Amino acid sequence: MDFDLPADLEEYRKQVREFSLREFTEETAMMHDIKEKYPDELRKKALESGIIDFSNPWKTMLGIEEMCRVDPGLGISATVPYFGAEILMLHGSDYLREKYLSKVATGKMMMGLGVTEPGGGSDVAGLKTSAKKSGNHYILNGSKMFITNGGIADFFVTLVRTAEPDVPSKRHRGLSVLVVERNFKGFSSNKLTGKLGVRATNTAELIFDNVEIPQENLVGEEGKGFYYVMEFFNISRVFVAAQSVGIAQGALDMVTEYLSSQEKKGVPVSEELKFKLSEMATRTEASRLLMYKAASYLFNYKPNPTITSMAKGYASETAAFCAETAMEVTGMTGLSTKLERFFRDSKIMEIWEGTSEVEKIVISRMMMRGDSSE
Ligand SMILES: Cc1cc2nc3c(=O)[nH]c(=O)nc-3n(C[C@H](O)[C@H](O)[C@H](O)COP(=O)(O)OP(=O)(O)OC[C@H]3O[C@@H](n4cnc5c(N)ncnc54)[C@H](O)[C@@H]3O)c2cc1C
Structure with missing residues (x-):
């Protein structure tokens, strides 16, 4: 090894x-x-x-x-x-890949992913946005909430209900993915402001009012949307782990520099503060190793959702822990430097693409099914 x-x-x-x-x-x-x-x-x-x-x-x-x-x-x-490109990469037709994905890859277009709704994000199968077939179109009605790039992207890979589930208790059935363009009639968005963190990112609500979606904008097969989105989260969670490890490492860099400079100036650094530095460093390294393991499974085409959720869940909590601990250690210095931004930006790690609770649900479910982490 x-x-x-x-x-x-x-x-x-x-x-x-x-x-x-x-x-x-x-x-x-x-x-x-x-x-x-x-x-x-x-x-x-x-x-x-x-x-x-x-x-x-x-x-x-x-x-x-x-x-x-x-x-x-x-x-x-x-x-x-x-964000969301892997869904088109893995399941989009040649037409969709050419029309949309190739332009995203060259920077001519920007995309977004619409899953969360005003009624909630964790319960994906409970979404209400519906697309009814009408000739060679779908008629889309509903809304999406907290969508990254929502006010600026050219199109959105969007999870919608195209049919009622064949078995009422299997709500994840009957969901499909459609590509919805910003310039389709009946589409509108409202930028959301005043977020705690990641304020440089654009977040918006999307509203669909009888939007006509051409049939060829269906991604993959009708009714498979839930599976495509879950498959995507098993990819994107590794990248959220990377965001989190970056935040944790950035906070650690600042605390290391701060304590070293205090010592150089002859200011005594207490054992307690040194222990905080040690814990930040250890948790950051453990998060990075979990991320590497999840990535190694994923990038070798054998995704391991248990390890991926462990990596995302642990790294995101480590990002929040490190940013908060860094604020405690540096006191006033932290409050008036970029650490303040790290502190605010770290919180979203524990929320998007599966909250910490959702990751724990995935891990425990997989473990009890016998799909262990090995
Ligand atoms: C800045 C930002 C950008 C975002 N970008 C996107 C995007 O681009 N696309 C997109 O689709 N979404 C996006 N989201 C939405 C994000 O994915 C959701 O916020 C997240 O999935 C949680 O959903 P929710 O906020 O509706 O909380 P809820 O699902 O209502 O959950 C509220 C609380 O209840 C807990 N909870 C829920 N269900 C359970 C359960 N069964 N057991 C135990 N606890 C539970 C949750 O862990 C959480 O603590 C974004 C959100 C933010 C804030």
Whole structure:
């Protein structure tokens, strides 16, 4: 077993770090956070400079980690225009991949994923948005809530109900995925402001009022939507683990620097503070190892949902723990530096793409079924 990354990945990690340190200046990060403005110029720069590279998922994961280590809001913004792309990659027709996915990959279009509704996000099968077949179209009615890129994306891969479940207790049946364009008649969005964190990302409510969706915008097969979205979460949760490890590492960097500089100045650093640093470092490393294990299963085409949920659940709680502990250790210094943003940005890690409780439900269900982590 070798815990070292291959040289090309180490080199890539270094490039992303240099890019992030150069582009994610404090001024840029603060401005986008305060104004709640999406950094479109950074999205373009990241793509043009070649550091967004979908040819290798290890690079995507390491890139997300390194960017979020410097600034979570900007890091997530630079990597989120492709959110949901794997669903089109795995199940979209040639027509959909050509019309939408190829343009997302080249930065000509931005996409989003619409699953959560005003009635709740954890109970995916309980969604209410419905699409009724009418000739060679679907007529879409309903709404989606808290959708990333909701106010700026060109289209959304959207989970909707196309049929009532054949067995009432099997609510996950009868769901399908449609591609909904912003410029379809009857589509509108409302930007949501005042979020606690990741304020550089754009979040909106989507409203569908008798939107006509061409039949060819159905992704894969009708009725398979729930499975496609769950399969996607088993991929995207590894990338949320990467966001979380980045945040935890960024907080750890700041605390290490702060305590070392205190000691250099001759200010005594108590044992208690050193123990906090140790715990942050240990939990960050444990999260990274879980993430690598989940990634290694996933990127070798043998996804392991138990390990993936462990990685996402543990890393996200570690991000929140490290950001909070860093604030405690650094006191006033933390409150008036970028740590304050890390503290706010870390909370969403425990919420999106499966809350901590949802991850625990997945883990315990898989364990009791006999699908253990080994
Ligand atoms: C900034 C932001 C961006 C987002 N981006 C997107 C996006 O792009 N696309 C998208 O589809 N969604 C997005 N979401 C939504 C996100 O995925 C949901 O917030 C999340 O799934 C939780 O859903 P909810 O907020 O409705 O909470 P709920 O599902 O109502 O849950 C509330 C609480 O109850 C707990 N809970 C729920 N069910 C159970 C249970 N069975 N057992 C134990 N506890 C339970 C939860 O863990 C949580 O603590 C985003 C959210 C935010 C805040």
